[in-house]
Amino acid sequence: MxxxxxxxxxxxxxLNSIFLGFAPPFLLLSIGYEAVFYGSLGLVLIAWILFENSLLYLSKVKKSSTSGKNLEESVLLQNDGRYLQLSDMRIPLTFMVLFNVAFFGTGNFASIASFEISSVYRFITVFSPFLMAALLIFKLFIPFLLVICAFSAITKLLEVPRIGCYFLVILCSDVMTIHFFFLVKNTGSWMEIGNSISHFGIMSAQVVFVLLLFALTNIYTKDIEIKSSSRDPRKVM
Known part of the structure; x- marks a missing residue:
């Protein structure tokens, strides 16, 4: 790692190095389909990056064909960035979808019983609930790291403000939190009541988790270099 x-x-x-670096601990903590999930998630993230790069290339071609926008483009290139636009909302929305897929892809974290304890037997064979839970939580955080690293790489590729995209992620999380708040039940079976409360609690804590994971993944993504956008955008990667 x-x-x-x-x-x-x-x-x-x-990104390939990060994916391969976290693959051994995840695979050692995986049983069954979870190894396939890790590879599938990596392919989806690469497809997301290639899709955003294709949109960047099409936008550069469109701007270069319009002579009236050349001055504006040169100013943006000199400032080495741009402001957020309405079309950039797709980035935090896609991030939220992939983040929740990574969250529930290996089990329902609302119930720790949904995780197979046998997945930690490669590291510990004596029953130790705290150590086993720590290993399972570490396993759960690995897909998060991949999604956030891809998100940070896309913000650098498109030269959009990373903090602005993060605030949009917080906005989406707050909307989902309010949605789950009105779905909290106080009648019915204990399972329905517990699941409704746990979903609301998970979404409420997601903002804090994302902030901590952003700080952690910044160690891996802060050195990523993107070639000058004045060149062919197909070659920036």
């Missing part, structure tokens, strides 16, 4: 820090600074090179 430390070797990705010494890999090349290219976008795809660094």
């Amino acid at each position: 430390i070797l990705p820090l010494f890999s090349e600074n290219g976008l795809l090179s660094r």
Whole structure:
């Protein structure tokens, strides 16, 4: 997990190193389909990055064909960034979808019983609930790291303000929190009441988790270098 820090600074090179660096601990903590989930999630994240890069290329072609916008484009390139636009809302929305897929992809964290304890037997064979729970939570955080690393790489690729995209993620999380708040039940079976409360609690704590994970993944993604956008956007990776 430390070797990705010494890999090349290219976008795809660094992300591939992160994916391969966290693969061994995740696979050692996986049983059954979970290993397939890790590879499938990595392919989806690569497809997301390639999709955003294709949109960037099409926008550059469209701007270059319009002579009236050349001055504005040069100003944006000199400032090495741009403001958020309405079309950029797709980035936090896609991030929220993938973040929740990563969250529930290996089990329902609302019930720790949904995780197989046998997945930690490669590291510990004596029953120790706290250590086993720590290993399971560590396993749960690995897909999060992949999604957030891809999110950070896309913000650098598109030269959008990362803090602005993070605030949009918080906004989406608050909307979902309010939605689950009105779905909280106080009647019915204990399972229905517990699930409704746990979903609301998970969404409420998601903002804090995302902030901590952003700080952690910044160690891996802060050195990513994107070539000058004045060149062919198909070659920036």
